[in-house]
Amino acid sequence: MKILLRLLPVIVFMALWQLMVATEIIPENRLPSPINIILGIKELFVTGMPPGSTLLTHIAESMKRVLAGLALAIVAGLPLGIFMSYWRKLGDMLHPLVEMLRPIPPLAWVPISILWFGIGDRSASFIIFLGAFFPILLNTINGVLSIKPRFIEAAIILGAKRGNLFFKVLLPGAMPSIITGIRIGVGIAWMTLVAAEFTGVKSGYGLGYMIMTARDIQRADLILAGMAVIGFIGYCIDLIIRKIEQKLLRWV
Amino acid sequence: MLIIDNLSKSFIHTSTNESMQILKDINFTAEEGQFVCIVGPSGCGKTTLLRMIAGLERQDSGHIYLNDKEILSPVTDIGFIFQETTLLPWRTVLRNVEFGLEIGNVPKKQRRQRALEFVELVELKGFEDYYPKQISGGMKRKAALAMSLVVDPKILLMDEPFVALDCQSRSQLQEALLNIWAKTKKTVIFVTHNVEEAVFLADEIICLSTRPAEIYRIMKVDMPRPRDRTSPELNKIRKEILNFIKTRSHWSMPLIRMM
Ligand SMILES: Nc1ncnc2c1ncn2[C@@H]1O[C@H](COP(=O)(O)OP(=O)(O)OP(=O)(O)O)[C@@H](O)[C@H]1O
Ligand SMILES: [Mg+2]
Numbered sequence: 311m312k313i314l315l316r317l318l319p320v321i322v323f324m325a326l327w328q329l330m331v332a333t334e335i336i337p338e339n340r341l342p343s344p345i346n347i348i349l350g351i352k353e354l355f356v357t358g359m360p361p362g363s364t365l366l367t368h369i370a371e372s373m374k375r376v377l378a379g380l381a382l383a384i385v386a387g388l389p390l391g392i393f394m395s396y397w398r399k400l401g402d403m404l405h406p407l408v409e410m411l412r413p414i415p416p417l418a419w420v421p422i423s424i425l426w427f428g429i430g431d432r433s434a435s436f437i438i439f440l441g442a443f444f445p446i447l448l449n450t451i452n453g454v455l456s457i458k459p460r461f462i463e464a465a466i467i468l469g470a471k472r473g474n475l476f477f478k479v480l481l482p483g484a485m486p487s488i489i490t491g492i493r494i495g496v497g498i499a500w501m502t503l504v505a506a507e508f509t510g511v512k513s514g515y516g517l518g519y520m521i522m523t524a525r526d527i528q529r530a531d532l533i534l535a536g537m538a539v540i541g542f543i544g545y546c547i548d549l550i551i552r553k554i555e556q557k558l559l560r561w562v
Numbered sequence: 563m564l565i566i567d568n569l570s571k572s573f574i575h576t577s578t579n580e581s582m583q584i585l586k587d588i589n590f591t592a593e594e595g596q597f598v599c600i601v602g603p604s605g606c607g608k609t610t611l612l613r614m615i616a617g618l619e620r621q622d623s624g625h626i627y628l629n630d631k632e633i634l635s636p637v638t639d640i641g642f643i644f645q646e647t648t649l650l651p652w653r654t655v656l657r658n659v660e661f662g663l664e665i666g667n668v669p670k671k672q673r674r675q676r677a678l679e680f681v682e683l684v685e686l687k688g689f690e691d692y693y694p695k696q697i698s699g700g701m702k703r704k705a706a707l708a709m710s711l712v713v714d715p716k717i718l719l720m721d722e723p724f725v726a727l728d729c730q731s732r733s734q735l736q737e738a739l740l741n742i743w744a745k746t747k748k749t750v751i752f753v754t755h756n757v758e759e760a761v762f763l764a765d766e767i768i769c770l771s772t773r774p775a776e777i778y779r780i781m782k783v784d785m786p787r788p789r790d791r792t793s794p795e796l797n798k799i800r801k802e803i804l805n806f807i808k809t810r811s812h813w814s815m816p817l818i819r820m821m
Contacts, residue, residue, distance in 0.1 A: 463618055464648035468662040468713060469638040478665070482652040561652045561693040 342531040350535030359520050359532055365539065371515035372507070375431060376499050379438025383495055387443050388488065391450025392480055401451065408447065416441040416502045434506045434516070441502040442495030449491025453484025486559055493551045500544045564592040564615070564717065564749060569624035571610060583774035584610050588624070590768055590780060595747040597740075599760035601803075602770030608753045609645055611775075612719045615751065616642050628717065641715035643723045647702040648709075649694040655705050656681060656690035662713035680708040683738060685731075700727045704735065711742060717749040724759065733791075736763060740787065757807075761800045762791055769803065779806065 324344045330336045331343035342350070351365070358364035394401035416437050427433040457480065465479045481488075507518025517540055524532035569588040572581045584607040592598045602608050613619040615626055617636040626633040628640075649658045659680055663673035681690055684704035689697055697705070707723060724732045740763065743750055754760050760767045767781040783799055790796070 458646075458648075460644055460646060460648050461650060463636070464642065464644060465661075465665070466636045467616060467618075467638060467640060467642045468665055468710075470665050474665050478661070479650070482650070485652070561695065 339530060342534055346531045347534045347538060350529075350531040351539065354520070354532060354535055354539070359529075360523050363515055363520070365520075368515045368517050368520045369539070369543065372503055372517045375434045375506075375516065376438055376496070376503050378431070378435040379503075380442050380492075380496060380499050382435070382439045383442035383446050383499075384492065386439075387446035387491075387495075388450055391447045391488075392454055392476060392484070394447075395451045395454035396476070396480065408444070412444045412448075416498070417505055420506065434503065437506040438499040438502055441498040442492075445494040445498065446488070446491040449487045449494070450484055453487025453491075454480050456487065457483035486562055489551070489555045489558065493548065493555075496547055496551065497544065500540070500547065504540055563594050563627075563629060564751070565625075565627040566590050566611075566615070567625045567627070569611070569614065569621050569626065571607070571614065571619070571621050573610075585621075586774040586776045588775070588777060590777065592749050592751060592766075594749055597743060597750045597763055597765045598752065598768060599764035599766070600751065600753045600768045600770060601755065601757060601760050602775055603772050604755075606770050606773050606775040608770065608775075609721055612642070612721050612751065612753060616640060616719055639716055641710035641713065641718040641720075643706055643710050643718070643720040645721040647694075647706040649702055649705055651694050654691050654693055655686055655697065658694070658705055659708045659712055661709060666713065677708075677712060680712045681705075683711075683742075684708045684735065700731055703727060704731070707735065707739075714746065715748065718751070720750065720752045722753055722755065725755070732759075737788075739763070744787070757800055757803050758791070761796050761803070762789055767803065769806070 327341075328343050328345060331338055331341065338346070353359075354365040354368075356364070358367070394404055419437055419440055420433075423433045423436045427436055461479055461483060462475065465475055470479065503516075504518040504521070507516040508522055517536055521533055521536040524536060566588055569585055570583070571585040572583045574581050588611065590598075600608055600611070610619060614621050615628075615633065615637075617633045628637065649655075650661065653661065656674075656677055660673050660677040663676060668676070678690070681687060684707055686697075686701060686704055686708070689701065694702055694705070703723060703726065710718065724735055727735065736759065739750075742748070750763075752760075752763060761783060764783050767783060769778045769781065770776070771778050781799065781803060785793075785795055785799075
């Protein structure tokens with residue numbers, strides 16, 4: 311029942327859209343109908359775009375870049391966040407630098423990143439890393455700062471040294487906030503990816519690349535099919551992280 | 563042996579920049595194995611005193627010695643039961659009790675077994691796998707007690723540990739604590755608002771004044787154990803303390819009402 315209720319707006323929206331295309335209120339070559347988009351997805355699956363490069367290979371390629379960038383962002387952002395909140399002096403010192411780099415949109419890094427890493431995987435992963443890094447860093451800092459000082463004191467009295475403090479108090483205590491950071495980070499990473507692939511990946515595969523190829527041959531249906539796939543995967547990723555969150559944060 | 567030598571402490575209010583004296587010339591000694599209760603009005607500085615003994619707060623002047631060593635940084639061979647419970651919310655009851663042993667690198671099987679013993683001791687059997695948010699305030703107090711006792715500290719600092727417990731659990735835990743204390747001969751510094759509790763537990767009761775807290779009086783409770791809560795002798799001492807409190811207009815109302 312709940313699922314049906316949630317699907318209803320989607321169905322109504324699609325039906326209206328189909329109707330408008332069928333009655334030629336909207337020209338098909340500008341905005342293809344939902345049915346044609348679904349057929350487009352099928353074509354991407356089977357034939358691929360460019361032919362031979364199927365949807366799944368594009369998805370795999372894009373995922374690879376997102377995972378690489380995200381992993382890098384976690385590996386860098388999480389410890390740095392913990393250090394910056396544990397050693398407040400370090401945090402205060404780095405704060406202006408972080409706040410100056412943060413407002414630069416990840417895509418503004420594309421030119422310099424191409425200069426540094428060339429066109430390809432490394433450049434795209436770097437852009438994704440930048441998108442995911444700041445939410446993870448800032449949420450880790452907030453998470454650690456939200457831990458009651460009593461917990462830290464109690465652990466010290468029980469004999470906790472720095473390592474124990476980091477791994478058994480600060481990290482788990484900040485986990486709710488860290489996961490929020492990762493969720494935001496992944497969202498930004500996924501958004502950034504496609505755009506990074508528009509410009510940052512000339513050859514090879516990837517969803518962004520696939521969409522650009524479809525544009526080159528004026529296939530609006532395939533462009534929208536690609537967009538739909540991106541939206542759907544983004545939704546699935548968020549769902550998965552929420553599931554992990556529920557499992558990991560039963561104590562909250 | 564714990565020696566508190568001429569301790570004074572002020573706090574500077576960050577907003578007003580005014581200095582407020584909390585403790586003034588506190589002197590007392592707790593022999594090894596002694597059970598000392600500290601009573602005093604709300605806000606007089608009892609928690610601050612315990613925190614200084616634990617090395618979590620620095621005094622302005624004076625010294626604290628634990629077994630002839632001056633306390634200058636956080637002490638790790640003490641048990642500290644904080645006024646607000648410090649169960650880690652992301653750990654279950656059992657894993658909280660285990661925490662100190664885990665930090666001390668006790669092998670998993672041994673620490674599990676020992677933690678279970680203490681869970682049983684504080685009557686939380688059956689709740690091992692509950693998270694702190696799933697148990698009541700009183701149960702949290704019990705778990706916090708187990709969490710500190712499990713590492714077998716030489717000295718126990720307890721900040722109103724049995725507040726918010728029903729009569730029965732309170733009595734049971736008091737007796738459990740006395741049992742452990744009798745067996746292990748720990749030194750206990752026990753802060754409470756409850757004179758009846760202090761009289762039942764203590765070898766010595768330290769009465770503090772309002773802020774800035776000075777020691778008004780140190781009362782010896784030379785009564786054999788196990789004590790009978792309702793015995794006339796205990797009542798007499800209790801009355802003496804209460805009368806003494808009443809004659810000091812300084813003492814805050816809430817404290818008197820609680821007894
Ligand atoms: N970190 C701090 N900074 C400034 N003032 C503080 C600080 N900690 C405690 N105080 C002040 O010191 C006084 C004593 O506090 P403390 O917590 O020691 O009282 P207490 O005797 O334990 O009271 P209660 O019985 O209510 O627990 C209070 O007036 C409090 O406002
Ligand atoms: Mg207090």
